[in-house]
Amino acid sequence: MLDATLKQQLDAYLQRLVNPIELTVAVDDSPKSKELFELAKEIEALNSKISLTVLDNPTGRIPRMEVGPQGETARVVFAGIPMGHEFTSLVLALLQAGGYPSKEDQALQDQAKGLRRELNFEVYISLSCHNCPDVVQAINLMAILNPNVSATMIDGGVFPKEVEERGIMAVPTLFLNGEEIGSGRMSLADILNKVDDDADAKAAAAIAEKAPFDVLVVGGGPAGAAAAIYAARKGIRTGIVAERFGGQVLDTLGIENFISVKETEGPKMVAALEEHVRQYEVDIMNSQKAVALREGAYGLKEVELANGAVLKSKTVILATGARWRDMNVPGEQEYRTKGVTYCPHCDGPLFKGKPVAVIGGGNSGIEAAIDLAGLVDNVTVLEFANTLRADAVLVRKAESMKNIRIIKEAQTTEVVGADGKVKGLTYKDRATDEVHSVDVAGIFVQIGLVPNTEFLKNTIELTPRGEIIVDSHGQTSMKGVFAAGDVTTAPYKQIIVSMGSGATAALGAFDYLIRQ
Template sequence: MLDANLQAQLKSYLEKLTEDVVLASSLDDSSKAGDLAEMLDEIAALSDRVTHDRRNDHNERRPSFAIERPGADISIRFAGIPLGHEFSSLVLALLQVGGVPVKEDDATIEAVKGLDQDLEFVTYMSLSCQNCPTVVQALNAMATLNPRIKHTAVEGSLFQDEVNEKNIQAVPTIYLNGEEWGAGRMDIADFVERLDDSAAERMAESLKDKDPYDVLVIGGGSAAVAAAIYAVRKGLRTGLVADRIGGQILDTVGIENFISYPYAEGPQIAAKFIEHMDQYDIDVIKPLKAESITPAAAEGDLHTVGFAGGNELKSKTLIIATGARWRMLGVPGEEEYRNKGVTFCPHCDGPFFKGKNIAVVGGGNSGVEAAIDLAGVVGHVTVLEFMEDLKADAVLQRKLKSMPNVDIITSARSKEVVGDGSNVTSLVYVDRDTDEEKTLDVSGIFVQIGLLPNTEWLHGVVDMNGRGEIEIEPNGATSIPGIFAAGDASTEPYKQIVTSLGGGATAGLAAFDHLIRTSAPEA
């Protein structure tokens, strides 16, 4: 099951184990169970500290296996074969159960250990989902730290009856104590925030102890990370506040235009961002979302950033790099059927629509790429574009038009998402040429119509254009002295990772330049 290269890598990791690990399998007569048993045998052969126990305890999900530490109450189980994106989750679980410390800040670890309730999580995931490993790894780590937390990661394709029964149409979907609890990417800090009533109070208390910064970066994507690194390298006291590190990169599967990486996946680059920031004394505060900015009243005063509950941070300069989010259709039924047929990630959720008819709304590069990807999985794809022509690159259009199970409808305005109360059944659209209303029978709708800048909270603070982008000078300066912006939240014309990195670096350097000029003594 594991090729020689993977086995060599895993063997080197397993040398870090300080505790024995048991892989306790529960198998049936399926071919997948045979594959799982073979993989577990291969892993056990790589380390004297790992054994495979074919327990066959008739667990409710077979094939599955638990990762156990003899004498310790740890409950981590994989139902299925964790390869693909989840192989890293398997490796981390082996290491953490085997005694390698969880890499998280001390406060978060203590918060996990302090959760004093029985929490049984089940995560439904797909091996092609780039968001799922973050959730799986977070819950596995929490189950390692706290014996009252249990976690099972279920590979949806192997447990289709269970997925159908629960009507799961998006991953990751998280159940807690038998009830649907959440969906989408979450890390340990996110789980603690939702589970621990005192988390917000502790966060507020920690903010009170923060001295003013020279540079405070708001955001966690590529522009924000670059800005923070360039600022701290100038010797400035630098803080970064974000709800997550990585931004849109975390939701990007294949990246082929990031210079020096012919191919990379978003979460890999985001992990490198974190690794790079860890080399510097950057005060990273998360998950935290800014709600307001009060600009300095006069030169030399401090800018104030407000957060929920009246908490605030102060800084001599600010760099706003809050990025953007997927634009929604804004039609009736869309929110009601989100994750029940309306989705934004073809890679994550495409397998749930195998053999079915779906629609992709959006004829730009992202929409056409999504349609091409989905055409190999679903029964039929209909691409709807608002304008008279598709806007995607010509090479993508040629590929799309060569596919036999794809239709293209232009001049189409989406009007309503229709469902039966549980699932999407159709999309109503208007032909803009004839004003005729039409209905497209589909089981899924993949929305790919561009991005909205995360700047609503800044109206009236800095100048913005009609699209809600912060207007910036070539050096990233905004209409307020000492406040800079970069990345997708700004008027930077090309929304690319590499341009966001450049914009963030520019803003970081500009903040330094502003500080040395405004603090220079009088002649």
């Protein structure tokens, strides 16, 4: 199962085990069971603190591997084979079950320890999903910290019948005590907010006690991270408040155009960004959504959060980024995560052997079609314009693939479903006004971005598209408020461009401060 390099790396990690741990496997004669058993044996052989037990006549999900401290009932379960993106989740579970401390924020760990009711988490994943490990690792940590919590990762590819019965058409999908509570990337803070009734009040109280900042960055993507670093390096009091640190980059799989880094993945880049920010005295407030910006007393700006807390600062840098654009057609919201999805890398494996559609003929749309073509039965690409906007090399690749059909001048008009799932869509031929139907099981929406500026309307000057208008220093129409990244009028929505504009905005804010 594990090649020599991976074994060597895992062996080095397992040297950090403090206490003995036990692996318990439930297997049968299936090929997947044999793979899991081989993996478990290889892990056991790497460290004397690891023991392996094989269940006789097991029931329940098979194959599965349970991880826990020796002598205790395991509360972390991997149903399937935790390789691919989930191998890191397995390594962390081994270490944390063996007493190695988590690097997660201590306040969040304490909150998880304080939960009093029984919480049985199940999360459905695919091994190609780069968003899934965040959820798996969060619930695993909660289970290790708190005896009231159990956590089970379920590979949808190994347990397709469960996926079908539960109507799961997007990953990660999280269940609590048998009821679905969320889909998509979620951090430990996000999950705690869902299960801890006092979470918002606790967070609001802690935030309300914070002294005013010199620079408050709103948004934790590349622009926000760069702004925070540049501000903190000036020695001024800097805070960063974000709905999720990393922003849109967390949903980006391959990054090959960031200068000096030949190739990386979004989550890896976000981890590096956060590590860099934390090297400075930056107050990071994650999982917090800004809902209002206003002028406050004594020349301070006020940023109100969704939990009711108010942060104050001498200057503000808005770096709230953008989100995927919706089609805004009937059925889209009704069947969101039930066939309508926005991440081909995450959800593609759930549509193996089925027909799907991709909405959008730009780079992201054509890349999605190419990726999906190797998994699904066929892909229909619908492009509104009469030409594709994707790079020529991508178009040639897509056109060469026999199971990709590209339809131009196609205006999607409705998502059609039944029994809680997508069954197809309708589109209008813009050249003839004829309406056509396409039978598909999944619809992947790839039609660009919308700036996250709804909370800023009637506060600062925006373009008709909702982008923040800035000058060459990142200054907005409100004095002392700057903006950077995809949320602004910057013509190119690229990571490297966003980082540069974040640095510009921070320097602009510092220049503003020293002149007051």
